[in-house]
Amino acid sequence: MPQIHFLDVTNRDGVQTARTGLSKFGKTMVNFYLGRLGVAQSEIGFPFLFHEAPYVRAQIALAEAGAFGGLRLSGWCRGVAADVEKAAEVRAGGTGLAHYNLSISTSDYMIANKFRGRLDRAAIIREAAAAVRAAKAAGAETVGVNAEDGSRTDDGFLKEFALAAKEAGADRVRYCDTIGGDTPDRIRARFAELASAVGMPVETHCHNDLGLAVANSVSGALGDLEAGQDAWINTCVNGIGERSGNADLLSTILAFRHGFGLRERGIEFGDPIDLSWARRFALWASYAFGQPLPYNQVGVGRNAFAHESGIHADGALKDHGNYELYDEETLGPFPDDWHTRPGRVVLTGEYGGKAGFRHVMDELGIEPVEEDLAFRLVQLCNAQTGRPLTDDELRLIARHPRELSLLFPGQLD
Numbered sequence: 001m002p003q004i005h006f007l008d009v010t011n012r013d014g015v016q017t018a019r020t021g022l023s024k025f026g027k028t029m030v031n032f033y034l035g036r037l038g039v040a041q042s043e044i045g046f047p048f049l050f051h052e053a054p055y056v057r058a059q060i061a062l063a064e065a066g067a068f069g070g071l072r073l074s075g076w077c078r079g080v081a082a083d084v085e086k087a088a089e090v091r092a093g094g095t096g097l098a099h100y101n102l103s104i105s106t107s108d109y110m111i112a113n114k115f116r117g118r119l120d121r122a123a124i125i126r127e128a129a130a131a132v133r134a135a136k137a138a139g140a141e142t143v144g145v146n147a148e149d150g151s152r153t154d155d156g157f158l159k160e161f162a163l164a165a166k167e168a169g170a171d172r173v174r175y176c177d178t179i180g181g182d183t184p185d186r187i188r189a190r191f192a193e194l195a196s197a198v199g200m201p202v203e204t205h206c207h208n209d210l211g212l213a214v215a216n217s218v219s220g221a222l223g224d225l226e227a228g229q230d231a232w233i234n235t236c237v238n239g240i241g242e243r244s245g246n247a248d249l250l251s252t253i254l255a256f257r258h259g260f261g262l263r264e265r266g267i268e269f270g271d272p273i274d275l276s277w278a279r280r281f282a283l284w285a286s287y288a289f290g291q292p293l294p295y296n297q298v299g300v301g302r303n304a305f306a307h308e309s310g311i312h313a314d315g316a317l318k319d320h321g322n323y324e325l326y327d328e329e330t331l332g333p334f335p336d337d338w339h340t341r342p343g344r345v346v347l348t349g350e351y352g353g354k355a356g357f358r359h360v361m362d363e364l365g366i367e368p369v370e371e372d373l374a375f376r377l378v379q380l381c382n383a384q385t386g387r388p389l390t391d392d393e394l395r396l397i398a399r400h401p402r403e404l405s406l407l408f409p410g411q412l413d
Contacts, residue, residue, distance in 0.1 A: 007203065125164045
């Protein structure tokens with residue numbers, strides 16, 4: 001039976017959100033939380049960029065050390081062989097990234113108005129196929145090929161592009177609703193037809209310009225399943241992303257778990273999703289990105305389980321199931337971090353000393369693996385983020401200081 005997998009793109013599409021940003025340590029924490037949630041894969045960033053290389057090395061080392069559980073790490077590159085070859089040179093302890101997504105525009109609109117005569121359809125296929133072969137030659141286990149603006153690409157060329165990518169060694173094709181104009185019925189039919197025609201999964205990548213990113217992701221995935229293929233769904237924490245955002249990770253998971261008519265189809269996740277980390281991840285992301293959660297944010301907003309009107313309040317007091325689709329306790333506890341305590345409190349950070357560091361670690365019951373290195377990492381990570389470190393961040397630093405030190409080449413020697 002085909003299964004559903006989540007490939008989160010917070011560390012690639014999410015961090016490209018205008019008027020926001022995330023430190024490399026923050027991107028590391030995204031991978032930490034995705035691993036705790038049980039997400040299959042994280043698109044960790046752009047390994048061919050010089051300023052991403054130390055971060056990528058640290059992620060590879062942390063994954064090898066088990067810091068991210070079973071989370072797979074993938075890099076995003078343009079569908080250009082030279083970018084892939086440069087990315088493959090980024091290694092930690094002889095190990096490089098094992099998974100890639102390679103992107104190139106496929107619609108006639110972008111061929112005309114983005115490439116402006118530099119590439120035609122034949123050249124796009126050649127470029128993409130060469131990039132796939134370069135990734136496989138470098139040892140990649142899986143390669144996805146992205147049809148940017150796939151929703152505006154005609155069926156015939158989309159199929160031709162996907163088949164050429166498969167012949168070159170691609171394992172999936174990513175259908176990108178780049179400008180967010182697709183609708184559920186249309187995307188479901190297109191996914192079913194394309195997945196059947198090419199015999200491999202079609203990966204959803206949906207933007208929220210019409211408020212339909214989650215609905216389109218669910219519908220596209222259903223098209224994959226109808227074609228007998230696994231479904232791979234791109235998401236971002238809290239639905240962040242370019243312009244109006246991407247498909248929200250938690251909303252999409254909850255839709256498959258609790259949406260009427262879906263469970264009866266025998267749909268299963270291919271990975272052990274643990275939603276007890278959902279609130280901690282969402283609230284951490286809001287804090288780290290500096291983007292307050294809307295009151296009505298699905299599952300984790302302040303009003304997600306709040307009732308006031310008389311009929312609703314009366315029903316919820318009798319049995320919360322009267323007016324709630326799922327139990328809030330499944331989403332785990334709200335964070336109660338050390339740095340948020342009111343009144344007298346000693347913190348540890350960029351300008352803190354050893355006494356404060358030891359005090360905080362002792363109070364949190366944390367025993368650092370290498371105390372001196374962890375202490376210096378706390379200072380560097382706090383300087384990089386520009387905000388007090390959370391309890392989960394302190395725990396990761398204490399447990400994996402050697403791997404995290406790769407984030408700061410030459411600064412801890």
